[in-house]
Amino acid sequence: MSSQPHTVLPWVVSRTSLPLLSMRCIACRSESATIGDGKFRVNANGKLLDVWLLAHCTSCDRTAKLTVHERTPVKSLSPTALDGYRTNDPALAASTLLDPLIAHRNRFTLDWKGVWNLNAPPTPLDHAWPIHIEVVFEDPIPVRPDRLIAYGLALSRNEALQRIKCEIPLRRPSNTGFNFTVMPAE
Template sequence: MSSPPHIVLPWVVRRTRLPLLSMLCGYCRAESATTGEGRFRVNANGKLLDVWLLVRCVSCDRTSKLTVHERASVRSFDPAELHGYHVNDPDLVAARLLDPLLARRNHFTLNWTGAWRLDTPSAWPDEAWPVRVEVVFEDPVPVRPERLIAHGLGLSRNEALRRIKCDVPLRRPRSAGFTFTVLAEG
C-alpha cells in the first residue's frame, strides 16, 4: 500500500541581525551586549598578533573586547582572513560571533530573541493533505521546533502538536534542518 500523495513546502529560518550577547558587563553588571556594526581590533607585537571583537554594553554603552586570537603568529593567518579583520568584514564578524568556541572561551551565550524570521510560502494548499514541510536553517538559530511550527502555521502549540508528525524531538532547541508532516484537521 502506498502513502497518499503530498506536497512538500520549504520553510527557511533566516537571521535578520546579529544576536545580542548574554554576558556580564564588567562596569555596570548588566547582562546584555551587542556587536553594533561589528568591529575588530588587531594588535601586533613583533610577529605575533592579537585579534579582538569589540562589543558594546547595551546599558552603559562601554566597549569590551572578546578574544578571537591571542599571540598568534602572523604566518598562521590566511591573508584573506587577516584582511577581513583589518577591514571589519561583516561576514567574518558573523562567522566569529556564531563560533561556539569563541563563546565558550569568552563566557557568553547568544540571545536570538528578535534576531531571526521564518520565511514560509504565501500559498498554502487547500486540498492536498498531508503536507510535508522541510525546514532549513541559514544560520544556527536555536529554536524549539514546536514553537517554530506553531508560529509558521498560525496555530496554538497544542493544536500544532496534535496535527503534526515530526522526525525530531519537538521540545528541544534545534539549529539544524528537519522535516515534519501536517495532517488534515479533524
C-alpha cells in the first residue's frame, strides 16, 4: 500500500435524454428516428401478444414499429410489464430502447451524441500527488475513455494520455465503470 496521500474523486456519466435511433426510414431514406413519447402498441391474438415500441422518423414523421415481443404467451410476461405496455410507462420505454437485444433484433443503433452528461467535481490538476478517479455509468452510454477523460479534465487528449494511468484500452468505447489515476505534471 502506498504511503503517499491521494485524492479519490467520483465521476458519473448519465444520460440527459433518450438517444436517437440510427435506422433507415423506408419512406424518405433518412437515417435517424426517435421514440417520441415512448408509446407501445400491443396486439392480442388469442392468448398470444405482439408488443411494439413506436418510433418516428425525424424527417418525415413516419411511424415504424420496433418489435419488443412477438407471439408471446400472455402468461410469460410479468403483470408489471403488461401494465407498463398498457400505460406507456416512460421508464419501461427507456429500458426497452436501451436493451441491446431489441436493438439487434430491429437493426438499429443508438446515437448518443449530445444526450449524456459528465457529473464531476473540479479536479485540481496542480496537486502534487496522484489523483484517483472512479468513473460510473448510469446507463450503457458508449464513450471512448480517452475522450471522456480529456473532456472531464479540460485537457487535450494527448496531454490527458500522457498524465493518466489506466488498466483498460482507452481508444475503445466503454460503457462500464473504470478507474484511472491522474499523475502530477512533470
